[in-house]
Structure formats: C-alpha cells, structure tokens
Amino acid sequence: MRMDARKQDILLAIITDYIATAEPVGSRTIARKYRLGISPATIRNEMADLEDMGYIEQPHTSAGRIPSELGYRYYVDYLMKRQELTPEEEGLIRKSYHQKVRDVGEVIQRTGQLLSQLTKYAAMVLPPKIGTSRFKYIRLVQLGFEQAMLVAIMDSGTVHHRIIDIPRGITSEDLETISAVLNAKLQGRTMDSIKLTLVKEIYFELVKHKHIIELAMELLQDSLTRQPEDRIYLGGILNILNQPEFHNVEKVKTLLSLLEQESLLCNLLADDVGKEGVTVRIGREIRCRQMSNCSMVVATYRLKGKPVGSIGVLGPTRMDYARVVTVVEHLTKNLSRALEDLLGGWDK
Amino acid sequence: MRMDARKQDILLAIITDYIATAEPVGSRTIARKYRLGISPATIRNEMADLEDMGYIEQPHTSAGRIPSELGYRYYVDYLMKRQELTPEEEGLIRKSYHQKVRDVGEVIQRTGQLLSQLTKYAAMVLPPKIGTSRFKYIRLVQLGFEQAMLVAIMDSGTVHHRIIDIPRGITSEDLETISAVLNAKLQGRTMDSIKLTLVKEIYFELVKHKHIIELAMELLQDSLTRQPEDRIYLGGILNILNQPEFHNVEKVKTLLSLLEQESLLCNLLADDVGKEGVTVRIGREIRCRQMSNCSMVVATYRLKGKPVGSIGVLGPTRMDYARVVTVVEHLTKNLSRALEDLLGGWDK
DNA sequence: TGTTAGCACTCGATCGTGCTGAGTGCTAAA
DNA sequence: TTTAGCACTCAGCACGATCGAGTGCTAACA
Missing domain, CATH: 3.30.390.60 (Heat-inducible transcription repressor hrca homolog; domain 3)
Structure with a gap:
C-alpha cells in the first residue's frame, strides 16, 4: 500500500482536527468539515488503509481515529504548513527584546516567558553553557x-x-x-x-x-573546574495542565515529578545542542518513558556563530507543531540577536 | 456552653484522626480507637455541642465531623502536644548543615529541601533581606x-x-x-x-x-536603590499533590497558579518576619482567598539577633501541625546558626 | 442528672441496567 | 471506484436500587 495525495489529505485533516479538538475524529466529521469532495464511506476505506500503514489508530472500536506517533512524524516531516505569526505577536516579541536588560539571565527569562506565552505549553531555556564562555x-x-x-x-x-x-x-x-x-x-x-x-x-x-x-x-x-550545578529556565507549566490530556491527577504528578528534576531536563535539551534548525521529538523519541505522551520542540541559539544553549517547548504529543515550530524558530533568532547585541562588543 | 476536659479530649481525638485519615470521623470511630471510656452515644451528644460551639462541622447529614478552622485554631493554641523528631531526622538535619557550603544560596536551598522532605508539604524560604544587609x-x-x-x-x-x-x-x-x-x-x-x-x-x-x-x-x-525582584526558594510542591484534598485538577491548578506568583508568596512570608517563635495561619487567616483550604506555618530566622528572613511550610488546613511546628522551629534555629557560622566572622 | 442502648432516618457512594449516539465495517448497487 | 445503506460495537450517561456509615431522638438505667 502506498501513500497517495488523497491519503495525505485525509491524514492531514485527521491530525489538524485532533490537534484542535483532542477528540478522536470520525469519517463523518472529516467529510463535513474538510471539503475533500468524497463521502464518509470512501474516507472510511482510506482510514482503514492509513491504520494498516500505522499512521493512525483507534482508541476503541466505536470511536474515531487519532494520529499515532508515526502519523505525527509524517505530519511534521511532510504535511505541516508554515504558520506565520500575527503582527501582534511579532510586536510582542519585538517589544520584549527591546527592553533594557541588566543581566543575561533576564534575556533568558524573557525568552522563556515569551515561549510559554506564545505556545501555551511549557517552556524550557538552557542558559549559555558555562564551559565554553571565557x-x-x-x-x-x-x-x-x-x-x-x-x-x-x-x-x-x-x-x-x-x-x-x-x-x-x-x-x-x-x-x-x-x-x-x-x-x-x-x-x-x-x-x-x-x-x-x-x-x-x-x-x-x-x-x-x-x-x-x-x-x-x-x-x-x-x-x-568543578562545574556548577545545571540551571534551567522552566515556565508555563500551568499552561500544560490546561491541556485535556492532563485532566487526571496521576498524569500531572508524574509530569511534575519529572519537571522537578532539572538535570534531566538539561540533558534532554542539551542532546540537540548544535543541530541546525528546529528539532521535533515526538513521544517516545524523547528518550524518557514517563514522557511518552509528550513531545518536545527544541532549537539551538548561537553567539558569534557558536551554539551556546538551546530553547525548547514541552507539550502533549497532540501539540500544535506548526505553530510551535514557528515560534521556536523565531525566538531562537531573536535570542541569538539579543545576546549578540548585549555581549558582542565585549572583546574590548 | 463551656469547654470542659471531656470535650477537649473528643476534639483532640477528632482532629488527630482527621489529620491522619482525611475522612470525617464518627462517634463510633472515636469510641473504638481512642479509649476515652465513654460510649458512642455520649460522644455524639458532646459532638453536637462542639458543633454548636463552632469547633467542628458536618460535611453532610450522614457523615462524621471534620474540624472547622476555629477547631484547628483551638487545637494549635491549647491541645497540640510537642512532637519530638526521631534521632534519624535529627541526624539528617545535622548532616545537612555540616556539609561545606559555597554560597548563602546553598544554605537556603538545603533548608528548603529539608523542610519539604521532613514535613511532606510544600516549603518556602525567604532569603536574607537585601535591604538590611551591608x-x-x-x-x-x-x-x-x-x-x-x-x-x-x-x-x-x-x-x-x-x-x-x-x-x-x-x-x-x-x-x-x-x-x-x-x-x-x-x-x-x-x-x-x-x-x-x-x-x-x-x-x-x-x-x-x-x-x-x-x-x-x-x-x-x-x-x-531599585530593589531587585523578590526571589524565594519554593520546593516540594509535589508533596502537596499527594494530599487527598488536591485530588481534583481544578484545585491543583488554582494552587499552582498561586505558587507561580513569587511576589505574592514573598509578601505572605514577609508578613510575619520579626515575630517571635512559630506563627500558624489557618485557612482564611492567610489573607488570600484561593488559599482558604490551606495553612501556613512560618518562623523567622535571625542573623546576629536581627530577623533577616523567614521559612515556611504550606499544606492543607488538615496538616500535621504538631510535626510541622516542631520541624519549622528546629530548622529556623539550625538555619540561624548556620548563617552565623558562615557570616558571623565577616566584620573583619 | 448524666449515660447509654435502641431505633428510625438521612444521604453519599457504589453498582448494575438500559439507552443513546457516534462511529465502524461490510455489502451491494451506481 | 465510489457511495448509500445497514447491522454492529461500545463509551458515556442517566436512572434506580441497594448499602452502610453516621446521626438525632427517645426511653431506660445508674
């Protein structure tokens, strides 16, 4: 069985809808909301195929389909459309970085705040690595x-x-x-x-x-030479609790207990330091069992071209990847520039 | 109606039991568990009196009684018995304060960790106030x-x-x-x-x-002259989520959103700075509506006799006051001493 | 007069039942 | 190849019965 344009359309529709509603999507919904010009029955057939191929799954017999990790991966790699920020959001970012700073920590913190504010998920920022600074x-x-x-x-x-x-x-x-x-x-x-x-x-x-x-x-x-303990900015945890997947207290507890272990988070973020562009880790691609229903979007920021730290967003696997990727990309650039402005002229 | 010894015994039994089990306590339970030498029927009569006096209340007709805020207040003021720490706990504290420190922040942090570890509630520590340091x-x-x-x-x-x-x-x-x-x-x-x-x-x-x-x-x-933003050590939030009163996600959310506002916490803690001994604030005595089902136990630590900061524990109103008060008292002394050792000899 | 046994009553919690509706897979016709 | 139709599945919900912990009241007892 091969992926064709129509299957892609349907997969895209399923993922888009699921990201928006957090409810399993049925063939009927797709036919109604996304005018693909085909009937529910046809969609059902295609969905059966997509399920065979591993891109979607059914929580139980009489429910709609939800994307699998593989499905999200396919979406992120091939289907996802860039989503521009609104002028207001752009303005917010610009304003935030134009404020006077007294401290590198402040830039880090502001970035983290923007990150969680704009994505509505949890934000993490790894400050410039100490080992490489002079x-x-x-x-x-x-x-x-x-x-x-x-x-x-x-x-x-x-x-x-x-x-x-x-x-x-x-x-x-x-x-x-x-x-x-x-x-x-x-x-x-x-x-x-x-x-x-x-x-x-x-x-x-x-x-x-x-x-x-x-x-x-x-x-x-x-x-x-003894490294000081790892520090990390972590914010917007409250956002993530608003996500329906964290409506049960057990989940909240496991997540919070993970987030309390700063060093673990540092490692997760540090894993991707140096990679070009934005890295998306979906579910078990984050090598951490208790986070298997989460995804991370991470990017590295630079100082004088050298990667020095990274910023990331943590949310449920059902996260709005298009938006998050855009935001992370933007903020990485802004953060790099802000640090450059602040520290670039320090070589006497 | 006046409080007499037997009423006190019964109130003490109710509060002790409720603190331990988080379940409303009935007359039968008291007669069985706490050998007061009187029958459930008598206890029922006394309980009706205690309810009239406002010390206990009934969540619904066919349930046992739970302590009211007034009840806890009476307990804290008159009934509570000192509860000594075990030798292991004493040892843990001693060990923790004997480690080498590189920084005042480290002492603060260690105190906070001990505080949450020993009480199993959330711990807060206000670092030495900057305005008064030289x-x-x-x-x-x-x-x-x-x-x-x-x-x-x-x-x-x-x-x-x-x-x-x-x-x-x-x-x-x-x-x-x-x-x-x-x-x-x-x-x-x-x-x-x-x-x-x-x-x-x-x-x-x-x-x-x-x-x-x-x-x-x-x-x-x-x-x-511009004060730097307030910092505070906050830890052991996870502990508090294990308490049955936070088994519903809404409560968790309101609490977490409060705890994210550091400045608010600072003010709450700072309110009692300078008071002698340990202050207990029960429910609405914390002037903060969203914390009405919580209690705080706060004490001030000193440097050269002058109050410079405070440490506190936040838990549900149904907290183990006897234990928490003891722990807070101990740690305040230890923290004061540790700071004295660290900073006492700095006057050249 | 204070204490206790007995009893009727209350009401949240739990469990089983049946219904509903969203959604599927299959079949046969277009 | 697509689609309409239909039987089937199953989570979620509402309803009702039952259970049991706990109470308040009354009357008997020390």
Whole structure:
C-alpha cells in the first residue's frame, strides 16, 4: 500500500482536527468539515488503509481515529504548513527584546516567558553553557579571617561566585596578588581549556609567594573546574495542565515529578545542542518513558556563530507543531540577536 | 456552653484522626480507637455541642465531623502536644548543615529541601533581606566600550550584579575611581540607608572627575536603590499533590497558579518576619482567598539577633501541625546558626 | 442528672441496567 | 471506484436500587 495525495489529505485533516479538538475524529466529521469532495464511506476505506500503514489508530472500536506517533512524524516531516505569526505577536516579541536588560539571565527569562506565552505549553531555556564562555575578570575578596569570595565574570555575561575558605594567615594583599595572576593567566580562556599546562604556568608565576600558592592551586583545581550545578529556565507549566490530556491527577504528578528534576531536563535539551534548525521529538523519541505522551520542540541559539544553549517547548504529543515550530524558530533568532547585541562588543 | 476536659479530649481525638485519615470521623470511630471510656452515644451528644460551639462541622447529614478552622485554631493554641523528631531526622538535619557550603544560596536551598522532605508539604524560604544587609565590596568592571558590570558583595553573603550602560568616553581608570569612592562610602552601609546625604557626599568626592560624575550618580539612584525582584526558594510542591484534598485538577491548578506568583508568596512570608517563635495561619487567616483550604506555618530566622528572613511550610488546613511546628522551629534555629557560622566572622 | 442502648432516618457512594449516539465495517448497487 | 445503506460495537450517561456509615431522638438505667 502506498501513500497517495488523497491519503495525505485525509491524514492531514485527521491530525489538524485532533490537534484542535483532542477528540478522536470520525469519517463523518472529516467529510463535513474538510471539503475533500468524497463521502464518509470512501474516507472510511482510506482510514482503514492509513491504520494498516500505522499512521493512525483507534482508541476503541466505536470511536474515531487519532494520529499515532508515526502519523505525527509524517505530519511534521511532510504535511505541516508554515504558520506565520500575527503582527501582534511579532510586536510582542519585538517589544520584549527591546527592553533594557541588566543581566543575561533576564534575556533568558524573557525568552522563556515569551515561549510559554506564545505556545501555551511549557517552556524550557538552557542558559549559555558555562564551559565554553571565557573569563573576563576574576577577583578574590576577603570577607572574614578565614573566608573569601571568588567572583568570576564571564564573557557570556554571567557572574559566578562562591565562598571559599582561606588559611588564617592570608592577607588582603595576598588575595590581590592571586587575583592579579589569575586575571592575567585566565582572561580570555574558557573553563574547559584550563588544562594542566596552564595550571603549571600559574604555579610558576606564584612560586615566589610560597605561602599562598597552596590556596591558589586548590582554588583552581576545585572551585573553577568543578562545574556548577545545571540551571534551567522552566515556565508555563500551568499552561500544560490546561491541556485535556492532563485532566487526571496521576498524569500531572508524574509530569511534575519529572519537571522537578532539572538535570534531566538539561540533558534532554542539551542532546540537540548544535543541530541546525528546529528539532521535533515526538513521544517516545524523547528518550524518557514517563514522557511518552509528550513531545518536545527544541532549537539551538548561537553567539558569534557558536551554539551556546538551546530553547525548547514541552507539550502533549497532540501539540500544535506548526505553530510551535514557528515560534521556536523565531525566538531562537531573536535570542541569538539579543545576546549578540548585549555581549558582542565585549572583546574590548 | 463551656469547654470542659471531656470535650477537649473528643476534639483532640477528632482532629488527630482527621489529620491522619482525611475522612470525617464518627462517634463510633472515636469510641473504638481512642479509649476515652465513654460510649458512642455520649460522644455524639458532646459532638453536637462542639458543633454548636463552632469547633467542628458536618460535611453532610450522614457523615462524621471534620474540624472547622476555629477547631484547628483551638487545637494549635491549647491541645497540640510537642512532637519530638526521631534521632534519624535529627541526624539528617545535622548532616545537612555540616556539609561545606559555597554560597548563602546553598544554605537556603538545603533548608528548603529539608523542610519539604521532613514535613511532606510544600516549603518556602525567604532569603536574607537585601535591604538590611551591608555592602562589603563594590566594583565596576568594564566589559565593552559601552557596558560595565557592577558587582556588589553584601555581608549577608549574597552577590548582586547587573550590566549597566556607560558613556563611550569612560575608561577603565574612571571606573576604578568610581569603584574606589563607592567602596569607601558605601562599605558597611545598608541598602536602605543610602540616603540623600550620602549621595551628596559621594557627589562632592567625585566632583573633581566631572566627566564620570553623571554616571556614578545615575548608578546610585537607579541601580542600587531599585530593589531587585523578590526571589524565594519554593520546593516540594509535589508533596502537596499527594494530599487527598488536591485530588481534583481544578484545585491543583488554582494552587499552582498561586505558587507561580513569587511576589505574592514573598509578601505572605514577609508578613510575619520579626515575630517571635512559630506563627500558624489557618485557612482564611492567610489573607488570600484561593488559599482558604490551606495553612501556613512560618518562623523567622535571625542573623546576629536581627530577623533577616523567614521559612515556611504550606499544606492543607488538615496538616500535621504538631510535626510541622516542631520541624519549622528546629530548622529556623539550625538555619540561624548556620548563617552565623558562615557570616558571623565577616566584620573583619 | 448524666449515660447509654435502641431505633428510625438521612444521604453519599457504589453498582448494575438500559439507552443513546457516534462511529465502524461490510455489502451491494451506481 | 465510489457511495448509500445497514447491522454492529461500545463509551458515556442517566436512572434506580441497594448499602452502610453516621446521626438525632427517645426511653431506660445508674
């Protein structure tokens, strides 16, 4: 059995209708709503074929058909039509990105908000990856006798800080010295590139200040190379609860328990970092059993051409792919541009 | 009609049972489970009295009784017995606070986790209030030609940063100058205390550097005095969904939509900051209509004796007050102590 | 006077039943 | 090849009967 134009029309009609109504679609409905010029009986025959081919399925004998994962896949790959944003929506996006920002986090957050607002599903945004951003400025500030704060500003506009213990004898001047050396050696390097050779260099630089070298080394080894825990923007979870597929509390609970595991989400999002364009994962294509009735739409944003993070939407498999793909595409571009504007001129 | 010992016993039994089972309690159940030495019939009479007095109510004619808000209030005020933590739980807390921390945020987060873990309800923690913490160190770092990063370390261990625009002519040295003046003038001051007189002082200090004074002033007026948006730790929402009162999706939705409004929660928590001991708000005592079937247990933690933030638990009105109050009390003390250990020695 | 046993009554929850309507597959005619 | 017609299926819903937990009242009892 081969797919032909009429089968495609019918499959498209079924998926369109199901996405809109969340109800199984019958042959009658299609004949009435989508003027394909054929009768319900004919449609029934074709639907039987489509079911054999695995594109649609029947929840029970006396119900209409719903798309299978394969059906959605076919839809996304071949049938889906681009859906432009309305001028109002375009305006909303533009306005949002034209506001003054004080922080990269703010850009991330705004993107996430737009994403969930425009799609009505849950939105996820992975902030610029720390490993690939470059040190811009590092400083140790003495706090008490035994503690100091390490502050590092990265060229991705993020600031990292942590409290570190210092031996009692260390003075503010010692910390200045270490700060100066670290600055000189690390400026412009990425976290990932702090290798042994570099550590050695710093070692020799500091060897004249014997008493602080221990601290400096420990600091490098431990504080800087240990990745901070993954953070992620997650919003619009409420949207997803409005979807009829989450009308039962058990489903809500499993979903929420997944969404609480940030690191899991980070991995899911990170999987597609670097791919061109928008990636759609349908149902079990997300490698996560409890999300088998969900789909994800993910795209990578870039800074100076290099992929640094990604944004994604999570919704039921019955999601409005056409719309979501358009929105994700748009926002990826806008986010890349916004970051470029904010951070592009930082190379002094 | 007056409350007597037997009525108290019965009320206590009803509330205890209802907290444990979430089912209306009948006279028979009480006679069977709680050996009060009286028959169901007598209990029925007393229950009728308790209902007249407003401490319990009947969901419908042929059901048992459930505590009213007034009943819970009476329970919390007069009947509730202290409930000690098990040695395992004590151990868990101790272990958690003995881990090395890199950041005040980490202490906050750990407290929140413990709170939700130990109570099985939702936990909220308000981080140390920024307005009352003192500047420890301020610095402007040039990023590009037109942007700089302002970093401020507070003695509450938090770090604030934001990107600011600078006029094109400003050099790194100018920024150093401003940094130095800001440091000298602001160190040890609180955000709240940055008043006009202080601003004037800084003005005169910088008057010799005419070209940067504009920037510095703007910075003070705008960046520093404008409060950053409220942050709050919120966790264990999943716990609360396991409570039978949230078995219907509508309730879950209204609750989640409330919990998404962080500023609202902050206000609720902040209401009780400064009060001694643990505050219990039952049902409509939380001034928030949509939370009328919830209760909050809140306590203030301190740094050097001064209240700086608060921690709280949110659960259904039918919550295990005895346990929650104990846990909140414990964690408040532990949190205060942990912050003291971390930040206490920072006065140089 | 306070306590208790007995009894009639109430009412939510549960379960079975039958009906309805949307939808199908099959057959035979166009 | 398409379509009209028809028998069949089955989830969802409304209806009614039954069940049982729990009450309030009354009368007897200590």
